[in-house]
Amino acid sequence: MSNHYVETRTQAELEALFRQDLKTGVGRPIKHESGDKHTTGEAIYIDDRLEFPNQLHVYARMSDRAHARIISIDTSPCYAFDGVAIAITSKDVPGELDIGPVVAGDPLLADGLVEYYGQPVIAVAADSLETARKAAMAAIIEYEDLEPILDVEEALEKEFYVLDPHQHKRGDAEAALAKAPNRIQGKLHIGGQEHFYLETQISSVMPTEDGGMLVFTSSQNPTEVQKLVASVLGVPMHKIVIDMRRMGGGFGGKETQAAGPACLCAVIARLTGRPTKMRLPRMEDMLVTGKRHPFFARYDIGFDDAGRLHGVKIDLAGNCGYSPDLSGSIVDRAMFHSDNAYYLGDALITGYRCKTHTASNTAYRGFGGPQGMMAIEEIMDHIARTLGKDPLEVRKLNYYGKDERNVTHYYQTVEHNLMQEMTEELEGSCEYARRRAEVIEFNRNSPVLKKGLALTPVKFGISFTATFLNQAGALIHVYTDGSIHLNHGGTEMGQGLNTKVQQVVAEVFQVETDRIQITATNTDKVPNTSPTAASSGADLNGKAAFNAAMTIKQRLVEFAARHFNVTEEDVEFHNGQVRVRDQYMAFEALIELAYFNQVSLSCAGFYRTPKIFYDREKAAGRPFYYYAFGLACCEVLVDTLTGEYKFLRTDILHDVGASLNPAVDIGQVEGAFVQGMGWLTTEELVWNDKGRLMTSGPASYKIPAVADMPIDFRVKLVENRKNPEDTVFHSKAVGEPPFMLGIGAWCAIKDAVASLGDYRIQPQIDAPATPERVLKGAQQIRATLKQTSA
């Protein structure tokens, strides 16, 4: 071999290198593997791929009724437009029509019945998107309107569900409430949330031979897209290959909702034999796809004079939209998090999965957890206002104990609980007590502007609650030149998963990440993957890649020991070099040697999460491998004449175990906080009485902009607290937990408004706390004061 590896360095030089540390291994704040390419525009998203000369573009005509029978569809007018290849209805789908992810309920195209405004009814493919759109709008669709149900309270009242209610139960909540020294009730509407990934849903499909399809999709769940594409085509999964390099944001919105465009493209590609692409314009994306579930919560709670809960009854009614989608697990997770960080006492938590004639609500960062937490955080504030205490005092009093009061209402013991020590740390570093006094003083002297302060905790359970999903695979090839090809089942949506997994593999092999090429997630490299969801990406795929890398490394160690006639302990990898007893060689030299000695340098890795189990019948078990903890202290300034507000300062302390990459983790914490804050402040979804979403674009739906970030924003990761569980390098998941830190922003607004009533009246401020709702809360307090003084 002419390009045989030749070592030019001396033993002393190699040893010196060996003694240095990796610059890009685990724990280093290296930048996103695509960071440079993002900034230059060279990172390729699906819409950037070069199109084929015979490329088709798909537009799906949406229902403009919330609930109606389809009397007739005439697609013949579609063909009057030059460039139209095909117009299809549900009848044209060759295989299974339903693309429901867990249970049926989501027809790819409406079949005789439309159940929301925005539901795809027909799809037209043409040589341009504009032509496809025009043609689709020319079809004649006749409907017979049916009565829609659009309101979650009405659905609850009528027991109109997509799935049956479910309960978590401990002790006798009713009796505890009856005996408690204080008892209050309340209710709260919690708004949904549009994902607003910057890249809208998109898929591009190429027919291949043998009736197969190569599918490019912007999906968090390639395996599910593979399964559903196979299913709508009526072919086995092995005919379908999914390629997923990166998403322009996902946030849960591409866990199930990405499948529709991919399946429509595949059907059209099958029927026409042409490469087919579907990219949803922003408005269509917002009308067609589901969002975070709006919830309606009501509670009845008992507590003592100190503010400690004795018992709770909480009803959590998720507005699921028209079909089940993932609502079973989402409402479950809301129930699992209705305790947040608190010991509830005797508890009866009931989850309802209400059906409304709106888009089917779906996964969104936190997956129901945030909505569950909102209820209990409202309760904490309500107790504090009732007793005239600082809400933080009430929160701390109700925290789970370390050795007692440490079992959840679903019977999992809260182990390794960091909440108390973290609260102490943040309370000190953010100077809560001093600032509380200053806020009170400011409010006394400021007639219009009022400041609010809130310190709220997050305890979030990590693992898919559908236990079987807690598995992952990875594939590693080491090539003869020592370069490494890495593939895993997770998907990159910006969260830095590829970067972290790269670091894990770098750490195992002790090489820098630039030697490791991470490649598009691909179902023919790693099969049967779980969605990249539930914050599990790095935990699962990092561990699978770790296992694959360790297997290859162990082969290398065994080989080297055999080859050089030393013990395995004599073989050590460090910083790109390998020590064999007292001799040093480059990593690539060993690789080449291993190859010549017929050592396998490729390996698939697998991982399944240990310890977890859950019996849904009994509503008991250990659904979560561990908990992640976090705290935010938010200070806000509210204009009590207009309801406008500005966040002055946020301090966050968040637990990621031993961070795989502090820069990536801080990015997740900050981004999640701001997204959570947006959910509870300016991001308002409004439907009209016909069930049409009126806030269907960024002109009307307002996600946080740069100036909405707190003026003073301090984020810190908990130091020196490795995850006690055997996770990948003892790190913790980070995708979702910090999202719920945003609840602090909402509580701070309520605190500012509560100052109007000397902190003794709970303002009813549903989420999102738009300026309008804030003003309403202020008016409510002023009216209450007027009544009592009259």
Added chain:
Amino acid sequence: MIQFLLNEELRTEQHLDPNMTVLNYLRTVVHKTGTKEGCASGDCGACTVVVGELEDGQLRYRTLNSCLTFVSALHGKQLIAVDDLKQGDQLHSVQQALADCHGSQCGFCTPGFVMSLFALQKNSSGYDKEETLEALAGNLCRCTGYRPIMDAAVQVCDNRVPDQFDAAEAQTITRLKSIAPGSVAELSDGNKRCVIPLTIGELAEAYSATPDAHLLAGGTDLALEVTQFHRELPVMIYVGHVKEMQRIEEFDDRIEIGSAASLTDCYDALAREFPDFGELLHRFASLQIRNQGTLGGNIGNASPIGDSPPLLIALNASIVLRKGDQTRTLPLEDFFLDYKKTDRQPSEFIEKVIVPRAGKYQFRAYKISKRLDDDISAVCAAINLHIDGGIVKDARIAFGGMAAIPKRASACEQVLIGADWNEAAIESACAALAQDFTPLTDFRASKEYRMSTAQNLLRKYFLELQSPTTETRVTAYV
């Protein structure tokens, strides 16, 4: 035919659909796919590009939303897209800073941020937080929470290093001069065309010849017809090269603003005279939009929620309308007749806006929206009173978002005029507002909120005048 520089390459386009946006031109005609479509409505900034043009012989770089800009607007200018910044293997300093600061996660918004930061760097003399927030308010990022992007901005502004655009500046100026429009130009494709006049006379003539034409100024509203409502605009007349209509002239008693002057260009003159007008302009859409959008367009499209008309009405502004070589002057408040209906006659266009100086009046403006930046007002209030010796001598109060047109609160004004300036007068004025307006409920706000807020803004105005040291605005905090 139009001519422009695509970075350094001279492009001459003869037959191109004038309804084509710069974004689609970049992505589908020249296959530069770095620039992304996030919304096609000018609200997310993912498609931000930078346009260089000559201003008094100097090269001036400004951002704009390529999704809302028609290619005809590039005539005689330089277009710089994200793909043009990297040289060989070397990232531009803006790209390097953003990557090093972990300013990208999913990366889809990143090209837009790069271009906003690039323009900021070109126009900045060192990091300034307010200036940076303004530069980035029109770029949405869903992943980062913005902190790392702000960190990058500090580097970008404070450690500016000369780049290829600086090196080529003299040459670029020469080349732009050589393609400066010298006569009426036209871009056409089949039955669609866009005419580009250079003088007001040529404009008037063209518009008289084609009364059905759409006047294209910034296009930030007009382009939505194409990108959002899927209509075709067969004939457009682009007014961006009519110099007379971009002039801003300050006189002793008034400010005259050409209707095609961009909102960015209006800022200095208006903010100096009326600080609250400046504050409103800061929050008026985004910098990309203000760089393109014009005062004339904001008036001409007669939206009930346009932000400048209530302010201009309260300031007693008038407009000069021209048709052919005939002009007439009209108080702005008389221009708006009904929802999206104005007194403008066929082939008539707004030539300029005349704003009287503040004089003895105390002007305040308030914009109420869900999000503080780049959001459409639920209520926009402009209150302009002349108070002398504790008596209200005159009152001009106008609101946006409260009726089908931007409208004066006449009953409210009548209650105040002649009244003693006190809390009782304000309370009567608040009550009178209910006679002036019957606001609607929509997704931005309920009618109840609109009315209570409008009333509270009168109270706030009173408080601000009575007690100037009392803090009343959350926007004062940055």
